[in-house]
Amino acid sequence: MKRHFNIQVSGKVQGVYFRATCKAVADQLGVKGFVVNQPDGGVYIEAEGDDFALESLLEFCEEGPEHAIVEAVDVQEGELKSFRNFEVIKRIQA
Numbered sequence: 001m002k003r004h005f006n007i008q009v010s011g012k013v014q015g016v017y018f019r020a021t022c023k024a025v026a027d028q029l030g031v032k033g034f035v036v037n038q039p040d041g042g043v044y045i046e047a048e049g050d051d052f053a054l055e056s057l058l059e060f061c062e063e064g065p066e067h068a069i070v071e072a073v074d075v076q077e078g079e080l081k082s083f084r085n086f087e088v089i090k091r092i093q094a
Contacts, residue, residue, distance in 0.1 A: 004078045005054055007045040008038075009061050011071035018043050019088045021065040022057075029053040032083035036091065048083055 009018070014037050022035045022045065031049040038044050047057055064070045 002048055002050060002080060003054055004033075004046070004048045004080045005058075006076045006078045007047060007058070007061055008042060008074040009045070009064070009070060009072070010040075010042040010074075011064075012041075012067075012069035013043045013064055014041055016067040017065050018068055022060065023086055023088050025060045026057060026086040029056050031057050032086055033081075034083070034087045034089050036089040046078070046081070046083070047086075048080060 019035045019037065022043070026033070026035075026047065029049060031047050031053045033045065033047040035043060035045045045061070047054060049057070058073065058075065061073045062070055
């Protein structure tokens, strides 16, 4: 069964290839959605997939890429949006 997670990652997660690495992990797992940097220095992810794929993505989020320092990962379940792929978004549109 597909699920939708809204994931907020805080810590030193910008400027360390977090978004690019997150996309690589998501693509490998078949997760759909997006990742974007937040103005507060965090990273926001919306992800859809099966339980195994989402749990695996969350494991990545807790560690991050090599130079990241993840302080917190907040996860909330949301409504399915039927994303077609996983994208790195440059910034949230105002």
